[in-house]
Amino acid sequence: MKKTLYTAQTFSLREDFKRRLRKGVMIAFMFTATVASASSVDSYDVENNVVNTETIARIPTKSTQTNGIISVELLADSYPEFKTVQAFDRLITRLPEALSMEPVMRFVTEGIGNIDAERVVMDCDTENEVLNVSYKLRDNMLLSISKPLETMNDQFVMFNVYHGRDLLVSDSASIELLSEYIHNVENRIKELA
């Protein structure tokens, strides 16, 4: 089983994968079918285990047929984990130096787990090596998490919660505690709904 690796290379391969799928190339479709079966997640052994086919396999797809050509579209936007990958990709496209912050990005996004966020945005202070990951939540709420690269030996993150531009909560906590808190809140909201 391969571990998730969020790299630019990973993403570009996924993009390439999506492009091929959208062109309706049959071979790509067949490949998708193989992956989507999730029975052979290690079969896509390209570029020294960079690709996380397991993730791709779990992304919902929509297939259409026009004039005998089958097109398969990955509905990646509906997949929370993919939003963080996209956010990091946008960041390193704008700021290639931010690639060195990948360990921090993984620490935060994997530590926090999947959040039901409308949008994920990442930014980086490249001089001081601080990464910020913000999750736009429902009702104009925003969770903003910052972590310096040099603090990778501790479990802490700094976070602020905003409603619009008003600061509601400001704290520093371990990523586990923050994750637990967020998911408790999410579950409570689901219960109330």
Place this chain on the structure above:
Amino acid sequence: MAKPQYPNEILPQQGWRQCICTQDLLDSCPDAMLGRKMDGTKEQCINPEDGSIYMNVLPTGSIPNLSCSLLGTFFKVDHLHFLPDNAGKAAWEEGTLVGKEMLCEENYYHFPEVTVVGWKVKDVSSKELPYNRTFEKPQLYEEFKEEVEDVAEIRKMVVYLDTWEKLKTNPAKKKQRIVEVMGVAKVNHAPTMLNYWHFTIDIYTAENDLDPLLKVSDGWRKYIAANLCDFLRRSYDIITDDAQVAPVDKKSLWVKE
């Protein structure tokens, strides 16, 4: 091309106070606003994805001792195109007369294209900045605890710090124990030779209420600065040249009686 002439209406005057007290300022003008220029256009400074100021435009390292100017005074928004340098940015001492020679071109920059952002003094001043410290030895922690308790008394805050035995262990380093404490942001008047209305946004740690942080040299200092930085990046106003800024018109704030 010659630089535009420096606006002498913002220079310090004899008979003015060394320092405007922030609390007095807030008492007379609760909506007083600080302005800061950012180099470049709005598109170059603001992230369209979420409306925050780009981190590289307002980096964590620039946060301690962040320069701003008090708007709504003689200092107008378009004065932010000017930035004192060399002798022009030296601290002004009360009673010092600033001569015309100070206005030479070497002592200031002029930026034709700037984006001005502002923060209300009341939002920034006294903003609490939580952060964690780790200790490996009980003795060091006890010294730290005493310092924090002394500062809390000055700040009129109630602080309860656990004993060494009750502190949580750092999961990443079992030898270390963790304590969560609270720093604070303050707005301080810091007039310079070419700008009487120069203020700074400063960070004070939990254990020191006299000397603000000047650099973010290591992890926990970066945390505390990152906290304030995040707030400033997200809770700002864009100030245009014709913006209506709350006037600060109580002269006794700066004129000695």
